[in-house]
Amino acid sequence: MLKDKKIGFIGVGNMGSAFLSGLISMGIPKENIFAADKHKGDVIREEYDIGIFNNFELASRAEIIIIAVKPADIFDCLSDIKEAVDDKKLIISIAAGIKTQDIAGFLRQDAKIARTMPNIAALVRESITAIYCNDYITKEEEEIVIAIMSLIGKTVVLETEGLMDAITGLSGSGPAYAFEIIEAMADGGVKMGLKRKDAIKLSAQVLKGAAELVLKLKTHPAELKDLVTSPGGSTIYGLNVMERAGLRGIFMDAISAATKRSKELGESKNQY
Ligand SMILES: NC(=O)C1=CN([C@@H]2O[C@H](COP(=O)(O)OP(=O)(O)OC[C@H]3O[C@@H](n4cnc5c(N)ncnc54)[C@H](O)[C@@H]3O)[C@@H](O)[C@H]2O)C=CC1
Numbered sequence: 444m445l446k447d448k449k450i451g452f453i454g455v456g457n458m459g460s461a462f463l464s465g466l467i468s469m470g471i472p473k474e475n476i477f478a479a480d481k482h483k484g485d486v487i488r489e490e491y492d493i494g495i496f497n498n499f500e501l502a503s504r505a506e507i508i509i510i511a512v513k514p515a516d517i518f519d520c521l522s523d524i525k526e527a528v529d530d531k532k533l534i535i536s537i538a539a540g541i542k543t544q545d546i547a548g549f550l551r552q553d554a555k556i557a558r559t560m561p562n563i564a565a566l567v568r569e570s571i572t573a574i575y576c577n578d579y580i581t582k583e584e585e586e587i588v589i590a591i592m593s594l595i596g597k598t599v600v601l602e603t604e605g606l607m608d609a610i611t612g613l614s615g616s617g618p619a620y621a622f623e624i625i626e627a628m629a630d631g632g633v634k635m636g637l638k639r640k641d642a643i644k645l646s647a648q649v650l651k652g653a654a655e656l657v658l659k660l661k662t663h664p665a666e667l668k669d670l671v672t673s674p675g676g677s678t679i680y681g682l683n684v685m686e687r688a689g690l691r692g693i694f695m696d697a698i699s700a701a702t703k704r705s706k707e708l709g710e711s712k713n714q715y
């Protein structure tokens with residue numbers, strides 16, 4: 444489905460490079476992949492051996508344009524590509540907060556625009572990516588967006604755009620929360636005498652194993668928690684401390700704050 448498409452990336456940083464690696468390892472011919480990056484053109488050419496262009500040239504050549512710059516840079520990029528975008532090109536944004544309607548307002552009202560929210564686990568093809576396609580994208584084109592996002596992990600398709608900020612706050616930002624948990628659990632192990640390296644390996648594998656259980660058994664996490672928590676055992680003593688500290692409230696507040704911030708990123712053109 445993707446092999447004969449001309450795909451261009453604007454911005455090849457943390458996220459753009461994960462997509463690029465995915466496309467290349469899938470065997471997409473390199474002559475069909477282009478990139479534009481304001482600061483790293485030479486490095487990308489050397490690393491991936493693909494055509495490097497400026498934003499306008501890239502948008503003129505590509506049928507699918509993936510915009511992977513920071514939200515603060517997106518409107519500069521849209522200005523650069525405006526004259527090259529017609530009603531056939533497929534624009535895919537991964538920028539936090541930026542609404543399809545605002546992108547269309549900059550480009551053209553009938554532009555085909557998909558707003559997506561992946562996460563950094565794209566680097567190991569374990570992202571979960573939410574996809575919203577505007578009304579100008581056909582079913583077949585939606586399949587193309589899904590195929591591209593599947594290069595970096597799993598996908599969910601949204602019928603409306605409204606929940607995209609909440610998804611940004613939960614699964615877009617979520618790996619950072621998980622890294623904190625892994626590090627914090629490792630700190631606990633170190634406090635109890637474990638070596639740092641062992642403690643990190645143990646806590647990371649715990650999160651991976653627990654996640655696999657939830658996903659594979661399709662069982663509610665509370666039920667799985669009960670499997671670990673023997674009456675009067677060690678786990679309930681640990682959980683007791685977390686409950687006193689209000690761990691659930693902390694996560695709920697964190698995701699609310701990140702959701703609110705994602706919305707703000709879409710409201711101001713001068714985000715940070
Ligand atoms: N890093 C993450 O975990 C996630 C990031 N995102 C979104 O992905 C987007 C990219 O994030 P990262 O890859 O982390 O950023 P990054 O800073 O690593 O990469 C952005 C790239 O864009 C280039 N760039 C900046 N201005 C440009 C311009 N005018 N024209 C062409 N290239 C330009 C930069 O040189 C840089 O290489 C952001 O909008 C962010 O909201 C979404 C989900 C997760």
Ligand SMILES: O=C(O)[C@@H]1CCC=N1
Binds near residue numbers: 539611615616
């Ligand atoms: O913090 C950020 O701006 C981006 C959005 C999702 C993950 N990182």
